[in-house]
Amino acid sequence: xxxxxxxxxxxxxxxxxxxxxxxxxxxxxxxxxxxxxxxxxxxxxxxxxxxxxxxxxxxxxxxxxxxxxxxxxxxxxxxxxxxxxxxxxxxxxxxxxxxxxxxxxxxxxxxxxxxxxxxxxxxxxxxxxxxxxxxxxxxxxxxxxxxxxxxxxxxxxxxxxxxxxxxxxxxxxxxxxxxxxxxxxxxxxxxxxxxxxxxxxxxxxxxxxxxxxxxxxxxxxxxxxxxxxxxxxxxxxxxxxxxxxxxxxxxxxxxxxxxxxxxxxxxxxxxxxxxxxx
Numbered sequence: 001x002x003x004x005x006x007x008x009x010x011x012x013x014x015x016x017x018x019x020x021x022x023x024x025x026x027x028x029x030x031x032x033x034x035x036x037x038x039x040x041x042x043x044x045x046x047x048x049x050x051x052x053x054x055x056x057x058x059x060x061x062x063x064x065x066x067x068x069x070x071x072x073x074x075x076x077x078x079x080x081x082x083x084x085x086x087x088x089x090x091x092x093x094x095x096x097x098x099x100x101x102x103x104x105x106x107x108x109x110x111x112x113x114x115x116x117x118x119x120x121x122x123x124x125x126x127x128x129x130x131x132x133x134x135x136x137x138x139x140x141x142x143x144x145x146x147x148x149x150x151x152x153x154x155x156x157x158x159x160x161x162x163x164x165x166x167x168x169x170x171x172x173x174x175x176x177x178x179x180x181x182x183x184x185x186x187x188x189x190x191x192x193x194x195x196x197x198x199x200x201x202x203x204x205x206x207x208x209x210x211x212x213x214x215x216x217x218x219x220x221x222x223x224x225x226x227x228x229x230x231x232x233x234x235x236x237x238x239x240x241x242x243x244x245x246x247x248x249x250x251x252x253x254x255x256x257x258x259x260x261x262x263x264x265x266x267x268x269x270x271x272x273x274x275x276x277x278x
Contacts, residue, residue: 002091008172009168019172023176024054024135028136034187036186039134047136049256049257049261050139050140053126053261054136054139056141060143067150068153068164068167072163075157076164080158081162083097084161098160098170099223102153102162102166102167104156105156106152106156106170108220108222108231110152111221120145122265123145126140126142127140127142128209129245129264130244131245131252134182135182137182139178174222174223177200177222181202181205183202185202187201187203198225199223199225200219200228201225204234206239207237209244209245210237210241211246212247212272212275213275214235218233219233219235247273248272
């Protein structure tokens with residue numbers, strides 16, 4: 001664990017870039033070979049707006065990174081935060097608990113709030129309006145959402161008390177996992193199910209991208225599935241029955257147009273239809 005700590009304390013920017021590009025490339029190739037859905041689409045054309053939003057997410061996170069850095073230094077120096085108030089524990093437990101808690105604030109809680117607060121849902125809608133979910137969908141977030149997500153991560157760093165190396169480890173894992181669980185992969189059902197008891201598997205997350213409630217409001221996690229299971233937001237749906245998108249924003253042409261996506265948060269509030277209303 002000391003090796004892991006040392007690496008993420010001094011992780012080169014180049015390695016972070018390689019993780020992003022390499023992850024997208026790896027899952028792009030993998031999903032092309034064993035796709036869950038045989039989409040009839042121009043993969044490069046579909047990827048364009050998603051990769052644009054990936055770029056804006058990187059820029060925003062880079063621009064605001066000094067806030068994470070300063071907060072992590074302060075909590076570490078002052079031994080502030082949940083994991084620093086607990087009895088002394090082995091390094092592996094300290095790191096695991098730190099990543100687990102950051103996953104709650106930076107992914108689960110942020111995601112849940114975006115679905116429950118009307119203006120934030122309209123911002124988050126850009127992510128859900130992709131009709132062909134694949135690994136490029138992972139970082140399809142409106143720039144406003146990137147700021148919102150960053151704010152929740154910053155709150156997590158402050159309350160949990162995570163030092164910088166745990167933040168770097170969490171962000172690296174978060175990046176890989178979001179690419180993995182959005183990828184259009186057809187994994188063996190049993191393997192996917194087993195994985196879903198610990199981590200957010202592809203089939204588990206695809207339920208969240210179904211176009212109707214209550215499935216849209218389920219499975220908010222990114223790395224660990226524990227938060228959905230503990231807090232009652234875990235749901236299952238046969239992957240063959242999943243329909244991507246949001247039924248109240250059905251225009252796939254507009255939902256694939258970058259300019260329309262940038263304007264999407266400012267349209268009238270419309271939540272997906274609930275199955276009980278049909």
